Amino acid sequence: MNRRHFLTATVASGAVAAVAAPPSGIIDCQSHLFFPEVIEMMRKRKAEPLVYDEKGMAILKMGDWLRKVPPFYLDVDAKLATMDKNGIEITMLSTNDPGPEWFGADGPAVAQLIHDSLAGVIAKHPTRFRGLCVLPLQNEKAASEELDRCVKKLGFKGVLLYTNLAGAWCDEAQFHWLYARAEELGMPILLHPAKPMTTEVVKGYELTSTLGNMFENTIAMARIIASGLLDKHPKLKLVCPHLGGTLPYISGRMDHQLTVLKRGPQNLQRKPSEYLKSIYMDIVSPLPEAMRFALDFSGADKLLFSSDHPWVEPSAILDPLRSLKLPAADEQKILSGNAREFFGLA
Template identity: 30%
Template sequence: MTAVVDVHAHVILPEVEQAVAGRPGLEAHRELDARRNGAESLAVSGRMVGARIDALTRVPVRLADMDARGVDVQIVSPSPSHYHYWAEPDLAERVARIANEGTAAHCAQAPGRLLGLGLVPLQHPELAVAALDHALALGLKGVEISSHAPGVELSDPRLEPLWSRAAETGAVVFLHPFGCTLDERLDRWYLSNIVGQPVENAVALSHLVFAGVLDRHPGLKIVAAHGGGYLPVHLGRADHGWRVRPEARGCAEPPSAYLRRIWFDSLVHDPAVLRSLVAAAGAGQVLLGSDYPFDMGVEDPLERLAAAGLPDAARLAITGGNAARLYGIKE
């Protein structure tokens, strides 16, 4: 019987925050975060994380929640708050190593049930391959990245060695945005997350697609959080632009064709949107995801999947069959 696999779950690693405490650049990073989110949302988020800290740090709590939700395996990635893309090279390299080692140690407490992803210092592309290799050497399945880093879009030629190495090793790259460059325009009503995350997913995936990254690296395993944001359900405009605008022809095929080369989690919060995602990308490209244990996630990912009313074969593939193949999990 195929294991139920949740590919979108997080861990908080206090050691990462200890490493950056008091370092130059941290205060400016926090000020930017405050401008982007607004004081009210920061306060609510602080209380939310505090109430869920056991789930974010203690393996027995995580396993009990998984059992209650019918999840056999979680793919655990560091909280995106650990990216710290403001850090200079030495600190950035240290943050990635601490995150990789901490995630591996967390997952090692439940072999077979917890698999992990590490981090790379995306803001320093020259350090990214070594950080990926470090993560893989620890037994992690790949790495988590944001939609961009300061001065580095995912289309940046300096990231070509990272994409090459990830494709060569079969490492999974989990695209999970953190922060939106629309800044203060989204500083009320939690729009920084509600609107900002889907925007960032769409922009980041568009950079990968239109720049031809997936043409040059056909074996690259990209998993997009939050169902890929706004991109998968609004591809008609992208395809039209690709056809009529010569400067949009950075990729070999229409943008919609690349959805069959990207994987997406099921965390879209609406049965109709999930059906649209499956129609656009194919059932073989969608994976179960909950964003455990944050409040923008869901506590019932299997029930949410069932509510979409997909054919049994598609539902079983999304429940765990696709993830088993992608992450090398024994069924």
């Protein structure tokens, strides 16, 4: 029986119990869940980041950046229902910021709490979720030990790396060990925007998510390319989210600045655009024209379906993708085939 339709398990009596699974086998590579244990921990904190309640709604506070956390952001059943509705077979599940790096000396304990909570969800739904870890990168020793625990004990499949880590860009020297270790382990790194470094200039008109997060992706990926990390670690498995922010559209300018005008590092082995084409991008950008540009730029082999649920309904990404009427083989690569190979899923 095709596993896209049913997952079966033989019970002690010899009977076979069938568990329905979505028919289309989509893999969602960016989807998030807040965990009750973590929210409760943040409610008890007096220092930020913290959570307080207002009119029955949990509010996450990081300075003047306030975000609502409605109950369904913590609801595993609600996420499963959304997955089923949209034909998503497997979700690569992670928390969202604030990551452990915002908690100072408490970061290692916070990372362990997040990962134990995530592992508990996966244990209850092992066919539907795989885990992505977030590391307390302010403490290299603790982060390295937690990475090993997540890989060897918890069976997580990747690292969610924030574009900035409490104000430090993710390409800075103190984080280089992570890229080396991830390459050694074959462990994918998925970039994800955090509280933007540009918050002050985009908070007017509530443009933080609209612009700030996309600038974060753009700047962080451009810095990784310019740093030479992709030359040092050619086998690194890396994902830039949201169709690369704005970087694919300005990569020609970056090529010109670095290779013609000789502005910036001159020790790179390739043009910046060639590095960008060598990594993966997820397609969280609900505009078919942007998806088409990414396809023309990178090719179907380098794109991954992601939803960014619960902030985005999966249909907001699936519908524009399907409107392109791609060849079936290309659509299948984007929806699941690339992810199965990238994450080493059975």
